Amino acid sequence: MKSAPFYITTPIYYVNDKPHIGHAYTTILADVLSRYHRLAGAPTYFLTGTDEHGQKVQRAADKAGISPQQHADATVVHFQNLWKRLEITNDDFIRTTEKRHTKIVQACLQDLYDRGEIYKSEYDGWYDVTSETFVTEKDIPEGKTPEEMPNIVRIKEANYFFKMSAYQQWLIDYIKDHPSFIQPEHRRNETLGFLRKPLQDLCISRPKSRLAWGIELPFDKDYVCYVWFDALVNYISAVGYKTDDAMYEKWWPHCTHLVGKDILTTHTVYWPTMLKALGTVQPKRIFAHGWWLSGDTKMSKSLGNVVNPMDMIDRYGVDAFRYFLMAEMILGQDANFSEGAFIRRYNADLANDLGNLLSRVTNMIRRFCDGKVPALPDGELDRESSEVRDAALAAAHKCFNFVEDMRIDLALTEIINAVKRVNKYFEVMQPWSLAKKDDKTDLHTCLYVAAEALRILSSLLQPVMPEKMNALRGALGLREPCKAEDLQKFGIFPSGSEVSEPGPLFPRIEKKDAPAASEKAAPAKSVPAKPAPATAVEGVIEYGDFSKVQLRVATVLSAEKVEGADKLLRLQVQIGDTPRQIVAGIAQHYSPEEVVGKTIVVVANLKPAKIRGVESNGMLLAASVGDKLRLVTVDGELPPGGVVK
Ligand code: MSP
Numbered sequence: 001m002k003s004a005p006f007y008i009t010t011p012i013y014y015v016n017d018k019p020h021i022g023h024a025y026t027t028i029l030a031d032v033l034s035r036y037h038r039l040a041g042a043p044t045y046f047l048t049g050t051d052e053h054g055q056k057v058q059r060a061a062d063k064a065g066i067s068p069q070q071h072a073d074a075t076v077v078h079f080q081n082l083w084k085r086l087e088i089t090n091d092d093f094i095r096t097t098e099k100r101h102t103k104i105v106q107a108c109l110q111d112l113y114d115r116g117e118i119y120k121s122e123y124d125g126w127y128d129v130t131s132e133t134f135v136t137e138k139d140i141p142e143g144k145t146p147e148e149m150p151n152i153v154r155i156k157e158a159n160y161f162f163k164m165s166a167y168q169q170w171l172i173d174y175i176k177d178h179p180s181f182i183q184p185e186h187r188r189n190e191t192l193g194f195l196r197k198p199l200q201d202l203c204i205s206r207p208k209s210r211l212a213w214g215i216e217l218p219f220d221k222d223y224v225c226y227v228w229f230d231a232l233v234n235y236i237s238a239v240g241y242k243t244d245d246a247m248y249e250k251w252w253p254h255c256t257h258l259v260g261k262d263i264l265t266t267h268t269v270y271w272p273t274m275l276k277a278l279g280t281v282q283p284k285r286i287f288a289h290g291w292w293l294s295g296d297t298k299m300s301k302s303l304g305n306v307v308n309p310m311d312m313i314d315r316y317g318v319d320a321f322r323y324f325l326m327a328e329m330i331l332g333q334d335a336n337f338s339e340g341a342f343i344r345r346y347n348a349d350l351a352n353d354l355g356n357l358l359s360r361v362t363n364m365i366r367r368f369c370d371g372k373v374p375a376l377p378d379g380e381l382d383r384e385s386s387e388v389r390d391a392a393l394a395a396a397h398k399c400f401n402f403v404e405d406m407r408i409d410l411a412l413t414e415i416i417n418a419v420k421r422v423n424k425y426f427e428v429m430q431p432w433s434l435a436k437k438d439d440k441t442d443l444h445t446c447l448y449v450a451a452e453a454l455r456i457l458s459s460l461l462q463p464v465m466p467e468k469m470n471a472l473r474g475a476l477g478l479r480e481p482c483k484a485e486d487l488q489k490f491g492i493f494p495s496g497s498e499v500s501e502p503g504p505l506f507p508r509i510e511k512k513d514a515p516a517a518s519e520k521a522a523p524a525k526s527v528p529a530k531p532a533p534a535t536a537v538e539g540v541i542e543y544g545d546f547s548k549v550q551l552r553v554a555t556v557l558s559a560e561k562v563e564g565a566d567k568l569l570r571l572q573v574q575i576g577d578t579p580r581q582i583v584a585g586i587a588q589h590y591s592p593e594e595v596v597g598k599t600i601v602v603v604a605n606l607k608p609a610k611i612r613g614v615e616s617n618g619m620l621l622a623a624s625v626g627d628k629l630r631l632v633t634v635d636g637e638l639p640p641g642g643v644v645k
Pocket of ligand 1: 010026231261263293300
């Protein structure tokens with residue numbers, strides 16, 4: 001990724017209601033892009049804010065029986081609090097009711113008016129009261145007349161117009177000459193399609209007699225400015241337009257606007273022509289993303305199918321929510337939101353792959369290297385180790401290229417595939433067996449290479465999951481923030497760093513309706529009044545029978561899912577000196593990450609068997625009630641191999 005300045009904006013959100021998933025999505029996306037650019041060393045500026053004028057806000061305030069300003073002041077807090085909660089690192093937050101913005105809007109209006117770009121004229125035509133736009137008969141759905149549409153009214157009033165039509169050919173040429181100005185490609189074509197019809201002039205005023213909540217026109221106090229003209233100017237009023245030339249020149253030409261596909265025309269037609277008339281340069285690109293859908297329909301407040309971001313983060317955590325939104329949407333296309341899809345992806349990528357890798361690395365370094373990352377032994381890396389090194393370095397390289405191309409989903413796939421590669425490395429190298437050799441070279445190589453790969457991969461995930469990746473790096477003993485140049489180097493992990501017990505970073509989510517964190521214990525069954533006499537118990541055995549069963553304390557060294565078997569985990573456990581493999585039907589109750597490091601009880605003398613083709617050499621003990629299952633563990637420190645009697 002290049003280190004040219006990066007200025008990113010989100011749409012400014014209407015303060016007529018609280019934020020929902022659409023708002024959260026664009027803001028998280030802008031935050032993730034900002035963090036990747038900062039990581040790559042690019043000077044970065046990230047702007048978000050709120051759109052506080054216009055009919056929507058006026059109506060919401062009327063409904064609440066307060067002034068529009070009071071309504072905006074009360075609602076803006078929900079956005080600001082949510083951004084804090086979502087770990088959003090915006091450099092500025094602009095509100096269109098702030099003086100620093102209103103004065104620039106007025107300066108732009110005056111400038112355009114003085115130069116004849118704005119003129120007054122009588123409008124006699126149709127008006128859509130819902131979208132606050134002037135419409136022509138072509139905009140009315142086929143088979144209907146304007147009179148039949150409840151939201152369309154005939155109005156006749158004098159208004160001010162911006163000569164947008166004069167810039168039609170210029171805009172077509174500009175879009176054609178700058179292929180990356182509107183992205184993705186299909187949205188660029190949509191705008192060019194729109195421009196095939198004659199472009200109208202844009203009505204930029206509303207008479208105060210009809211709507212008073214807006215910025216007053218500097219040349220006519222009976223009118224306020226149309227909310228879209230006002231709102232779009234935020235992108236330049238926030239970075240010093242007409243007030244701070246150095247700031248403006250530093251950021252504005254490098255601007256990327258992130259917008260939803262529903263506000264394409266305002267951003268790719270109104271805005272570029274306004275800028276052209278103002279005589280200033282265009283932003284670098286306008287990127288339109290798709291919608292989050294529920295089934296086939298857009299999630300929206302009015303449809304009542306919207307996800308409240310607060311609920312999701314309360315339930316599953318901020319970072320997991322951020323990760324899901326980034327991994328699941330291909331930028332430019334619509335994506336489907338369901339809690340089921342969320343849980344599937346969380347369990348697969350985060351609980352299984354990433355969480356498991358961290359447990360393995362820290363656990364084995366603690367067990368076999370006194371908790372300190374070993375030094376990388378001298379000499380060439382073996383084939384397996386060099387493949388892991390190459391996978392981590394390639395992930396770093398490709399990740400930044402994908403981010404540059406706005407394919408965050410692919411960047412994340414690349415990183416998680418590299419995580420899987422390191423997990424596979426453990427299975428091939430079997431560090432628990434290497435630990436038994438007198439020569440520790442192979443063991444140290446394996447653990448160093450895995451820790452180093454995890455250093456790189458966790459740094460690459462940091463822009464998406466800042467808090468969790470900080471915790472992960474802390475568990476690895478990494479104290480310094482990650483630097484861009486460190487992502488191209490392999491072998492710089494400071495040996496001797498002390499690793500610590502990470503705790504489950506991403507505890508597995510058990511079921512859609514009963515998330516692990518809040519799962520309540522099954523209600524206790526009623527207890528019989530009198531204990532049943534022992535003789536009434538079925539299947540009584542002699543002590544001699546029981547004593548044949550060798551129960552031993554074991555430590556779980558590693559765990560992974562058995563491919564193609566939803567319920568099975570393959571565990572490497574240590575009993576005394578001997579590691580061995582056990583296949584256990586606990587995958588729906590524990591993630592691999594959660595079992596690694598546990599001290600459990602196993603039947604050590606069970607005849608080996610193959611379960612789904614995988615050899616199992618023993619059996620672990622677990623207790624279950626209904627569909628709840630918990631492992632039998634030992635209360636306190638006891639070395640592996642201890643006899644259970
Ligand atoms: N105030 C204007 C923007 C002015 S920018 C100069 C506005 N505000 S909004 O609050 O209605 O919407 C802001 C953004 O949320 C839009 O980009 C819209 O696409 C996005 N989303 C609203 N619902 C959405 C989904 N269900 N999915 C993804 N984003 C969607 O428009």
